[in-house]
Amino acid sequence: AEMKKQxxxxxxxxxxxxxxxxxxxCSAKQHLDSHRNGETKLDENSNKETSEEKQxxxxxxxxxxxxxxxxxxxxxxxLRGLKRKWIRCSAQxxxxxxxxxxxxxxxxxxxxxxxxxxxEEILGxxxxxxxxxxxxxxxx
Numbered sequence: 001a002e003m004k005k006q007x008x009x010x011x012x013x014x015x016x017x018x019x020x021x022x023x024x025x026c027s028a029k030q031h032l033d034s035h036r037n038g039e040t041k042l043d044e045n046s047n048k049e050t051s052e053e054k055q056x057x058x059x060x061x062x063x064x065x066x067x068x069x070x071x072x073x074x075x076x077x078x079l080r081g082l083k084r085k086w087i088r089c090s091a092q093x094x095x096x097x098x099x100x101x102x103x104x105x106x107x108x109x110x111x112x113x114x115x116x117x118x119x120e121e122i123l124g125x126x127x128x129x130x131x132x133x134x135x136x137x138x139x140x
Contacts, residue, residue: 062090068129072102075117079106091130095123 010017068091074081082105089097095116103111116123118136 062092065090065092066130067091068093068133070098070129072098082106089129091128091133093129094125095127095129095132096125098129099125 007017067088069086069088072082072085072087082102087101096111098116099111099114102108102114102116108114118132121136123132123136
């Protein structure tokens with residue numbers, strides 16, 4: 001219904017519907033009805049819808065994951081601090097992801113020059129942030 005309203009809106013304005021595929025006439029309801037009726041033949045339109053749905057899932061960028069907020073403070077006099085010291089990212093991100101992010105933000109030649117610490121302990125590069133929260137930050 002939402003896609004139909006969107007198409008009608010753009011047609012009223014005389015504009016091409018963004019992301020609309022030429023000749024696409026199959027709605028999601030028609031697609032589901034054909035599967036309920038036992039039809040298993042996949043046509044071009046259902047393949048296009050499936051690829052659009054997959055593309056939307058791929059564009060999630062882990063936003064639906066559990067999130068962790070982190071304060072990044074620099075303990076070295078050799079490095080300048082970050083412009084924004086608070087970030088929020090997926091709990092599935094690893095310490096290596098953080099190292100690469102920080103190296104990119106500070107224009108460092110290599111992320112291997114950095115160590116990430118939590119409570120004065122160097123964190124392993126393969127630890128997820130969820131693991132760090134559970135093992136190193138549980139009483140804070």
